[in-house]
Amino acid sequence: MQKVAAANEVNGMHDHLAEYIRKKGLRQTNQRKLVSDVFFRGKGHLSIDDLLAMVRKKDPSVGYATVYRTLKLLSECGLAYERQFRDGPTRYELAHDESHHDHLICVQCGRIEEFEEDRIEKLQEGVAERHGFKLSSHRHELYGVCASCQRARG
16 A cells, blocks of 8 residues: 655655755755655655664664654654554654555554555544544554464464
């Protein structure tokens, strides 16, 4: 479901981040640009450690703090979503306003699978309406054991 961002989309995200950094009075460093580029071109739900390992393949001098601060900036400016699943570390995923999705999370191996289901979306809207709520956002996470872990269990 989560696709690697296309080159034009990546350039647009870099522009958005650069403008945000400028407005905040921060500097756009080469390391910050590298971290954001690797994140934009990556896929999945990345922890800080995941992204740090990917970035260090390109520049071993990048530190944990740089990755952490860059991900915080990406979240603040709306380019990344911060996710807390039961497995512990905060994970980040590329924010795409037009592509809402929910998550299936394996409690054994930690695999995270994205899904979309129109029937669930319609049910949620109906429940909110019946209770007088106007939804602004929601998160739907289903925890269980994935097919691979079930097969391995035998």
